[in-house]
Amino acid sequence: MSKDPCDALRQALEHSPNNVRLRQHLAESLLEWGRPDEAGVEFRKALQFEPQNADLQLGLARAFLRQGKDSEAFVVIESLLGRRDTPAAAYLLHARLLLKSGDVQRAVTQYKAAIAEDPDVGDPELAERLGIANDPAEREASDVVEGRVRARNEDASDAPVEIERPKCNFHDVGGMEALKEEIRLKIIYPLQHQAMYAAYGKPIGGGILMYGPPGCGKTHLARATAGEIKAGFLSVGINDVLDMWIGNSERNLHEIFERARRSKPCVVFFDEVDALGARRSDMRQNAGRHLINQFLSELDGVTSTNEGVLILAATNAPWHLDPAFRRPGRFDRVLFVPPPDATAREEIVKILLKGKPAEEVDAHQVAQKTEQFSGADLKAVVDLAIEEKLKDSMKTGKLQPLATKDLTAAAKKHKPTTAEWFASARNHALYANQGGIYDDILKYLKL
Numbered sequence: 001m002s003k004d005p006c007d008a009l010r011q012a013l014e015h016s017p018n019n020v021r022l023r024q025h026l027a028e029s030l031l032e033w034g035r036p037d038e039a040g041v042e043f044r045k046a047l048q049f050e051p052q053n054a055d056l057q058l059g060l061a062r063a064f065l066r067q068g069k070d071s072e073a074f075v076v077i078e079s080l081l082g083r084r085d086t087p088a089a090a091y092l093l094h095a096r097l098l099l100k101s102g103d104v105q106r107a108v109t110q111y112k113a114a115i116a117e118d119p120d121v122g123d124p125e126l127a128e129r130l131g132i133a134n135d136p137a138e139r140e141a142s143d144v145v146e147g148r149v150r151a152r153n154e155d156a157s158d159a160p161v162e163i164e165r166p167k168c169n170f171h172d173v174g175g176m177e178a179l180k181e182e183i184r185l186k187i188i189y190p191l192q193h194q195a196m197y198a199a200y201g202k203p204i205g206g207g208i209l210m211y212g213p214p215g216c217g218k219t220h221l222a223r224a225t226a227g228e229i230k231a232g233f234l235s236v237g238i239n240d241v242l243d244m245w246i247g248n249s250e251r252n253l254h255e256i257f258e259r260a261r262r263s264k265p266c267v268v269f270f271d272e273v274d275a276l277g278a279r280r281s282d283m284r285q286n287a288g289r290h291l292i293n294q295f296l297s298e299l300d301g302v303t304s305t306n307e308g309v310l311i312l313a314a315t316n317a318p319w320h321l322d323p324a325f326r327r328p329g330r331f332d333r334v335l336f337v338p339p340p341d342a343t344a345r346e347e348i349v350k351i352l353l354k355g356k357p358a359e360e361v362d363a364h365q366v367a368q369k370t371e372q373f374s375g376a377d378l379k380a381v382v383d384l385a386i387e388e389k390l391k392d393s394m395k396t397g398k399l400q401p402l403a404t405k406d407l408t409a410a411a412k413k414h415k416p417t418t419a420e421w422f423a424s425a426r427n428h429a430l431y432a433n434q435g436g437i438y439d440d441i442l443k444y445l446k447l
Contacts (some may be wrong), residue, residue, distance in 0.1 A: 006026060043056055058076075058089055058093065061090075065093065065097065100239055102239075162234075164235065179337060180221075210313070211336060215418075231310070296324055342367045347363075353402065357400075381411050
């Protein structure tokens, strides 16, 4: 059996755990050997000692990208941009992420910024995909989007969005009882009592838009909804729809809806839906307006019925969504997903500790110490506590179970990520609350 090439580096770190350069070398080696999950862990550990280290941040962003965690990679990279010591490779990685998300124009701009900073970081393959391979200094970004209009049917990916059969259900979702009841009324009960709903002329299907701070369980709730009714589940990200060639995005979206209609009952979940349905008044490109019109047409079932197709969508920024999506018959239920309350946090902690070595943890006490923590924040707390226990276990050679004090100590080190979102949401709720759509935010903030 071949020995893990990382063993020597890990052993060296046991004797020098605070050696940032050594840990960075291990992380980069793991990334090179195709182990991005482990690399991400090591980059994060190194950043605890040097949180402003640009090379470590860039490495973490690369690890996230390799793991398919594009949103996390965006957050890290955008924190790097604008600094005096921003490496050219950060602009290049930002260009990759932007291209992947469908924002070709900004991707070209960032690629040019990378080349201007350091010509050696140029990537001919990426440049060709951006349409600037021949003369990157002079080709305008708009040429990519509008000047090179061509069908790419023969090159388009044939891999459809996979239909899942989730095994989780509402029992696996901590708290959110009011949201669960809304989803039952709109989605679950119509399937379970079809004759009763038919008597009132209520169709089986429709849409629910969930909004709130990131990490509060919107995606998990959508997947659990499909598991609750044993339906198919289509999770649609912006990368599954957006295409750099005009017309292909609309075609991709239509095929997703057709696939759901062929597999009903089916729950279709659109994550970051504001990226697909931004306000048309804010758009400069006609291509974006065409995609929104196509989306609205699919929701209305203009060419095909959506009976049995259940549509959920999530956004962290509902104020960026075109108002037409909130018309009755489309996303006619708009639900605020707040950070979990104390009872929900207690349930989430218990769920997160399942299968892990732990003593009799007082989940109630942990819940009291994590006010305004999102579900993702609570997972981060558990991960931090586990990392500390792993250090102790490696020193003693014995497995050390998690205790209440480990979780409360980890909670002190982690700040809730919801505060920044509420700072922005508060302004929208106070000054742009047409129709009372954000009343739930005002109620939550007690304003």
